[in-house]
Amino acid sequence: MSPSRKNLIALLTDFGPRGQHYVASMKGTILSINLDCRILDISHNLTSYSIIEGAYLLSTTYQYFPRGTIFVVVVDPGVGSTREIVALKTKSEFYFVGPDNGVFTPILEGEELEKCIRVENVKYFKEPISNTFHGRDIMAPVGAHLSKGVSLAKFGPAVAPKDLTTHSLTLEIKSETKEITCCVQFVDSFGNITTNVALDSSYSFGDFTHIRGTNILLKEGSSVEMIKDNQEYSAPIVSHFAEASKGTLVALRGSNNFLEFSLNQGNAAEYLGLTVGDVFNIQLSE
Amino acid sequence: MSPSRKNLIALLTDFGPRGQHYVASMKGTILSINLDCRILDISHNLTSYSIIEGAYLLSTTYQYFPRGTIFVVVVDPGVGSTREIVALKTKSEFYFVGPDNGVFTPILEGEELEKCIRVENVKYFKEPISNTFHGRDIMAPVGAHLSKGVSLAKFGPAVAPKDLTTHSLTLEIKSETKEITCCVQFVDSFGNITTNVALDSSYSFGDFTHIRGTNILLKEGSSVEMIKDNQEYSAPIVSHFAEASKGTLVALRGSNNFLEFSLNQGNAAEYLGLTVGDVFNIQLSE
Amino acid sequence: MSPSRKNLIALLTDFGPRGQHYVASMKGTILSINLDCRILDISHNLTSYSIIEGAYLLSTTYQYFPRGTIFVVVVDPGVGSTREIVALKTKSEFYFVGPDNGVFTPILEGEELEKCIRVENVKYFKEPISNTFHGRDIMAPVGAHLSKGVSLAKFGPAVAPKDLTTHSLTLEIKSETKEITCCVQFVDSFGNITTNVALDSSYSFGDFTHIRGTNILLKEGSSVEMIKDNQEYSAPIVSHFAEASKGTLVALRGSNNFLEFSLNQGNAAEYLGLTVGDVFNIQLSE
Numbered sequence: 141m142s143p144s145r146k147n148l149i150a151l152l153t154d155f156g157p158r159g160q161h162y163v164a165s166m167k168g169t170i171l172s173i174n175l176d177c178r179i180l181d182i183s184h185n186l187t188s189y190s191i192i193e194g195a196y197l198l199s200t201t202y203q204y205f206p207r208g209t210i211f212v213v214v215v216d217p218g219v220g221s222t223r224e225i226v227a228l229k230t231k232s233e234f235y236f237v238g239p240d241n242g243v244f245t246p247i248l249e250g251e252e253l254e255k256c257i258r259v260e261n262v263k264y265f266k267e268p269i270s271n272t273f274h275g276r277d278i279m280a281p282v283g284a285h286l287s288k289g290v291s292l293a294k295f296g297p298a299v300a301p302k303d304l305t306t307h308s309l310t311l312e313i314k315s316e317t318k319e320i321t322c323c324v325q326f327v328d329s330f331g332n333i334t335t336n337v338a339l340d341s342s343y344s345f346g347d348f349t350h351i352r353g354t355n356i357l358l359k360e361g362s363s364v365e366m367i368k369d370n371q372e373y374s375a376p377i378v379s380h381f382a383e384a385s386k387g388t389l390v391a392l393r394g395s396n397n398f399l400e401f402s403l404n405q406g407n408a409a410e411y412l413g414l415t416v417g418d419v420f421n422i423q424l425s426e
Numbered sequence: 427m428s429p430s431r432k433n434l435i436a437l438l439t440d441f442g443p444r445g446q447h448y449v450a451s452m453k454g455t456i457l458s459i460n461l462d463c464r465i466l467d468i469s470h471n472l473t474s475y476s477i478i479e480g481a482y483l484l485s486t487t488y489q490y491f492p493r494g495t496i497f498v499v500v501v502d503p504g505v506g507s508t509r510e511i512v513a514l515k516t517k518s519e520f521y522f523v524g525p526d527n528g529v530f531t532p533i534l535e536g537e538e539l540e541k542c543i544r545v546e547n548v549k550y551f552k553e554p555i556s557n558t559f560h561g562r563d564i565m566a567p568v569g570a571h572l573s574k575g576v577s578l579a580k581f582g583p584a585v586a587p588k589d590l591t592t593h594s595l596t597l598e599i600k601s602e603t604k605e606i607t608c609c610v611q612f613v614d615s616f617g618n619i620t621t622n623v624a625l626d627s628s629y630s631f632g633d634f635t636h637i638r639g640t641n642i643l644l645k646e647g648s649s650v651e652m653i654k655d656n657q658e659y660s661a662p663i664v665s666h667f668a669e670a671s672k673g674t675l676v677a678l679r680g681s682n683n684f685l686e687f688s689l690n691q692g693n694a695a696e697y698l699g700l701t702v703g704d705v706f707n708i709q710l711s712e
Numbered sequence: 713m714s715p716s717r718k719n720l721i722a723l724l725t726d727f728g729p730r731g732q733h734y735v736a737s738m739k740g741t742i743l744s745i746n747l748d749c750r751i752l753d754i755s756h757n758l759t760s761y762s763i764i765e766g767a768y769l770l771s772t773t774y775q776y777f778p779r780g781t782i783f784v785v786v787v788d789p790g791v792g793s794t795r796e797i798v799a800l801k802t803k804s805e806f807y808f809v810g811p812d813n814g815v816f817t818p819i820l821e822g823e824e825l826e827k828c829i830r831v832e833n834v835k836y837f838k839e840p841i842s843n844t845f846h847g848r849d850i851m852a853p854v855g856a857h858l859s860k861g862v863s864l865a866k867f868g869p870a871v872a873p874k875d876l877t878t879h880s881l882t883l884e885i886k887s888e889t890k891e892i893t894c895c896v897q898f899v900d901s902f903g904n905i906t907t908n909v910a911l912d913s914s915y916s917f918g919d920f921t922h923i924r925g926t927n928i929l930l931k932e933g934s935s936v937e938m939i940k941d942n943q944e945y946s947a948p949i950v951s952h953f954a955e956a957s958k959g960t961l962v963a964l965r966g967s968n969n970f971l972e973f974s975l976n977q978g979n980a981a982e983y984l985g986l987t988v989g990d991v992f993n994i995q996l997s998e
Contacts, residue, residue: 148743150736156615157443157729160469161483162681164436167466168490171434175492179466180739180751183732188616189691197733204740204848206747217691220666268627271666273681276490329728330760341840380792380843395734395845405761405789442901443729446755447769448967450722453752454776457720461778465752474902475977503977506952554913557952559967562776 146208147174149283152182152198153214153275154189162273166212166280169266173284182211189217191242191307193416196325196334199246200396202234212283213238214275225259225278226299229292237283239274242307253301260296309336310419315354318424324409324416325398331407333414337399349393356424358399364391365423366401368412375401432494433460435569438468438484439500439561440475448559452498452566455552459570468497475503477528477593479702482611482620485532486682488520498569499524500561511545511564512585515578523569525560528593539587546582595622596705601640604710610695610702611684617693619700623685635679642710644685650677651709652687654698661687718780719746721855724754724770725786725847726761734845738784738852741838745856754783761789763814763879765988768897768906771818772968774806784855785810786847797831797850798871801864809855811846814879825873832868881908882991887926890996896981896988897970903979905986909971921965928996930971936963937995938973940984947973 149170155162167179182201186193194215202211216223216239224240230251236244237259259278262269264285269277282295312321326334338352349358358377366373375391376384384390384404389411394400401408409415435456441448453465468487472479480501488497502509502525510526516537522530523545545564548555550571555563568581598607612620624638635644644663652659661677662670670676670690675697680686687694695701721742727734739751754773758765766787774783788795788811796812802823808816809831831850834841836857841849854867884893898906910924921930930949938945947963948956956962956976961983966972973980981987 150740157471158613158615160467160471161438161487162614164466164468165487165490168436168487168492168495171466172490172492180736180743181732182736185729185732201733201737201740204737204744206740206744209740217667220669270679270681272678272686276681327730328734329730381789383792392844393842395842395848400844443757444899444901446753446757447773448900450752450754451773451776454722454773454778454781457752458776458778503953506955556965556967558964558972562967 146210146287146289147176148178148180148206148209149287150180150182150202150205150209150211151184151214152186152194152211153184154186154194155184155214156188157185159184162276165276166214169276169280170284170287173281174288177284177287180205186215187416189215190416191215191217192309193326194243195245195307198236198243199250202247205234207233208235210235210237210283210286212275212279213243214279215239215243216241216274219274220271224299225274225282226304227257227259227282227286227292227295228253228301229255235283235286235292237279237286240305242305244304245306245308248301248304248306255292256299256301256304257292258296258299261294264290264295311336313337313351313354313356315356318356320351320422320424321419322399322422323419324414327409327414327416331403331409331411332394333401333408333412334394334396335399335401339393339397339399341397351399352397358391358393358424362425364399364401365425366412366420368414368420373412381405432496432573432575433462434464434466434492434495435573436466436468436488436491436495436497437470437500438472438480438497439470440472440480441470441500442474443471445470448562451562452500455562455566456570456573459567460574463570463573466491472501473702475501476702477501477503478595479612480529481531481593484522484529485536488533491520493519494521496521496523496569496572498561498565499529500565501525501529502527502560505560506557509591510585511560511568512590513543513545513568513572513578513581514539514587515541521569521572521578523565523572526591528591530590531592531594534587534590534592541578542585542587542590543578544582544585547580550576550581597622599623599637599640599642601642604642606637606708606710607705608685608708609705610700613695613700613702617689617695617697618680619687619694619698620680620682621685621687625679625683625685627683637685638683644677644679644710648711650685650687651711652698652706654700654706659698667691718782718859718861719748720750720752720778720781721859722752722754722774722777722781722783723756723786724758724766724783725756726758726766727756727786728760729757731756734848737848738786741848741852742856742859745853746860749856749859752777758787759988761787762988763787763789764881765898766815767817767879770808770815771822774819777806779805780807782807782809782855782858784847784851785815786851787811787815788813788846791846792843795877796871797846797854798876799829799831799854799858799864799867800825800873801827807855807858807864809851809858812877814877816876817878817880820873820876820878827864828871828873828876829864830868830871833866836862836867883908885909885923885926885928887928890928892923892994892996893991894971894994895991896986899981899986899988903975903981903983904966905973905980905984906966906968907971907973911965911969911971913969923971924969930963930965930996934997936971936973937997938984938992940986940992945984953977
């Protein structure tokens with residue numbers, strides 16, 4: 141028999157390379173509750189405590205998974221404090237378990253919720269509950285019980301989605317002057333910088349695209365200007381890395397449909413001195 | 427049918443981020459012997475050659491896994507030398523395969539063994555056997571054959587547990603003066619320092635705990651003093667990170683019930699200049 | 713029922729620690745097509761864009777996996793350009809999907825192909841297809857459909873193996889003088905340097921071996937001389953790390969049967985200032 145779609149649990153944490161064993165103890169805990177579970181990793185290497193980055197990685201990844209997948213998210217700088225733990229089910233049939241600290245912001249913005257509860261029922265926790273690792277003692281067991289078919293309502297009282305914590309990212313777009321103030325959502329291993337400027341995702345063969353919700357066109361051949369630390373940069377808009385010569389800064393539509401900056405075969409983030417959360421201004425050429 | 431509990435193999439190595447493919451060749455070897463096996467990672471990022479750290483990670487993780495799990499441990503600075511390879515089964519039904527170099531010390535201290543053998547039977551090895559990678563050529567295949575139900579006795583002769591290699595960590599506790607000499611067992615990605623001072627694990631809501639086996643109380647509100655490089659540090663005892671303001675050094679009970687030092691949203695290990703194996707003195711306040 | 717051998721997909725990418733979520737979106741894509749698939753990681757931490765290293769890791773790992781395993785390789789500096797994507801099946805029943813950029817060179821040299829096609833049929837892609845992430849949108853779905861039993865011919869037209877891109881590594885061996893010009897194929901987390909000097913793989917208890925295809929003997933007790941930056945180094949030939957004292961540079965047969973240089977419990981690559989792709993000269997002692 142094919143494994144049930146509810147048997148997939150995907151983990152996202154900020155435990156880092158030195159914290160693999162924390163992930164392992166979560167996986168062991170899950171398998172001790174539901175041995176049929178299959179567990180995948182979204183990432184464990186995001187910037188420590190970065191809710192912005194956690195939200196970005198989750199929101200650009202979950203939709204590639206089968207419906208029914210349960211996402212357990214442990215980016216939890218407030219562990220042990222009064223922050224709540226929540227569990228959500230979207231109408232599109234994805235499940236999310238994690239701290240109510242804003243990490244689910246893009247899910248709440250992009251999906252309709254079928255149900256949302258506050259996790260409170262200690263019956264589904266793994267006791268004794270530590271003060272510093274609710275990922276292992278609360279969130280992993282809740283995810284595992286969910287995967288066994290326990291309904292969301294069993295874990296705690298309903299919460300109105302509007303009462304959940306959200307965060308907002310700086311984004312100002314002046315359509316007339318084509319000036320944009322935006323921020324860095326993510327920097328990958330290659331140093332590619334992902335902004336929060338969403339682009340139209342229609343299939344366009346890469347030669348042009350709109351900034352989502354505007355009439356501003358990004359067209360191959362034109363360029364994006366940027367000032368950083370009194371240095372001016374100009375990045376031609378290209379459709380893929382290979383188009384630029386080695387060492388050239390380029391702007392392009394990233395694989396998640398946000399405006400990205402890349403240094404072909406180099407590290408754009410180091411080159412520009414930008415890191416996650418940084419706000420900066422760009423200007424599209426006429 | 428539910429997968430058998432003997433089908434779980436968990437791997438712990440020091441191969442590092444650049445050695446993922448070594449892990450992969452172990453996994454391929456296991457699956458070539460038992461395609462039904464499920465393989466999980468404890469960690470592959472521990473400090474190279476660090477038996478102390480390997481022992482710590484193993485001992486704080488294995489009990490979260492289902493009974494029957496087989497742990498294959500490749501922290502093996504002596505590979506190719508005369509060090510033996512052993513396989514253990516605990517009365518609690520966990521299996522361990524790895525070099526006899528002390529990495530199983532806390533297992534031997536904390537569990538009763540049902541059986542313990544020296545791995546010698548080349549019939550269960552993958553030939554040709556390299557001189558530098560017994561993880562792939564001996565330990566992985568032995569783990570895989572174990573998962574298929576081959577009994578421990580088939581792999582080699584029995585060994586008395588007392589003849590296994592163990593190591594001991596510096597730990598001196600003076601109950602009257604509350605002075606403690608201890609060492610660093612682990613530093614995680616956040617820079618949290620885990621000592622070898624074991625705390626009472628009873629569920630205490632975090633507000634107080636004893637140092638295990640003593641009458642020394644750790645109470646929220648009191649503090650731990652430390653001298654390092656002629657600099658004096660005072661760390662208030664808290665029950666969770668969020669209680670301390672950003673950048674404050676705190677002492678707390680870690681999620682594995684050892685005394686830990688943390689710098690809230692900072693890196694305590696860098697701040698104090700401490701690394702795995704370092705011995706240092708602390709003094710509890712009256 | 714035992715899982716089918718065609719259900720195993722192994723991934724090799726250069727996405728790095730900060731790109732785990734890219735791997736996750738490939739895995740989600742695969743499971744959305746074939747939920748029964750089992751997915752393993754070869755490595756995701758190879759040097760960015762390094763086709764040499766990707767080829768090395770693939771060629772030294774794949775043969776440990778069960779027949780029928782499908783290897784999806786995303787080391788793809790030319791993504792979005794005119795480079796082709798290919799899929800191969802070897803007579804030994806391994807499958808490979810990836811860019812035609814030389815990363816399959818050692819497979820083409822070491823295996824006979826049963827079939828080789830150019831991936832073109834968009835029916836098996838995941839639309840919309842980004843310009844920067846064919847791993848997720850083309851290679852992962854093709855691997856997943858292969859695992860469901862779709863035959864290679866469905867994905868595109870046949871290609872002659874001789875028309876595939878290959879690369880060659882510097883290797884000159886002068887048998888009379890025992891001088892060798894070779895290059896670095898890989899450096900692992902320990903700093904061990906793997907050259908491209910292949911050694912005879914017969915089981916020899918480590919005390920001697922031949923350089924493959926020559927009559928040059930590497931014998932324990934003799935040594936390898938090297939000049940680097942006007943500094944001369946002499947590395948005794950040993951059969952395993954533990955034989956050398958701490959901090960000694962040694963030459964030995966690595967676990968993949970290439971000549972390796974190691975600094976016992978140290979980092980040979982840093983010590984010698986060598987990195988992947990570097991060409992250097994060695995001289996075997998008489």
